[in-house]
Amino acid sequence: MSLEKKYPIMEVFPSLQGEGRYSGVQAYFIRLAGCDVGCVWCDVKESWNAGDYKEVTVRDIVGGAIDSKIAMVVITGGEPCMYDLNPLTEELKSAGLRVHLETSGAYPIRGEFDWITLSPKKFKACLYESYGRADELKVVVANKHDLTWSQEQAEQVEESTLLYLQPEWSKKEKVTEMMLDFLKTEQGAVWSLSIQTHKYLGIR
Numbered sequence: 001m002s003l004e005k006k007y008p009i010m011e012v013f014p015s016l017q018g019e020g021r022y023s024g025v026q027a028y029f030i031r032l033a034g035c036d037v038g039c040v041w042c043d044v045k046e047s048w049n050a051g052d053y054k055e056v057t058v059r060d061i062v063g064g065a066i067d068s069k070i071a072m073v074v075i076t077g078g079e080p081c082m083y084d085l086n087p088l089t090e091e092l093k094s095a096g097l098r099v100h101l102e103t104s105g106a107y108p109i110r111g112e113f114d115w116i117t118l119s120p121k122k123f124k125a126c127l128y129e130s131y132g133r134a135d136e137l138k139v140v141v142a143n144k145h146d147l148t149w150s151q152e153q154a155e156q157v158e159e160s161t162l163l164y165l166q167p168e169w170s171k172k173e174k175v176t177e178m179m180l181d182f183l184k185t186e187q188g189a190v191w192s193l194s195i196q197t198h199k200y201l202g203i204r
């Protein structure tokens, strides 16, 4: 029955993963609609209202992913964990696809994933249980306090979790130098810089 389960889909598209460990790898993005995290600098505010979008069956979503012939799927949002992703991920995995997730961690992570990018936000607390699921932690930095906050976030994840600091796109000229200085410190040495390469390339 999971093939008939529906999710509100804002868009699906083939591209490159622009950020983090898998930067530069071809990916088929599935963007679920719906988010109540409320980041002030969110660049996909049009995703917030799930009611604005059509509900699509797992059958059609997975069919599109298979047709793309891309081996890696990234489920993103919005906040995709507002939904139980088990039906969708079960079928994607059955099709032999690698399944990645991008989440703020504010909702329980339900589904089977090969890679989880956890990007906690100050605007809605990340669940304690979400930290333990992170393969990579990505903290968006828009000001100096975000660097302090990033340390608190890093203390919550497993030692094996990769740590990425990412300049907030609209503030990058302002914060990048401060971030580079931080990376040179003892505390900062465990972090890497994540750059939104797709935005520099002008692709989505």
Ligand code: SF4
Pocket (backbone or CB within 6 Å): 035, 036, 037, 038, 039, 041, 042, 043, 044, 045, 047, 077, 078, 079, 104, 121
């Ligand atoms: S969690 Fe993501 S989609 Fe939701 S408001 Fe924040 S940046 Fe936007």
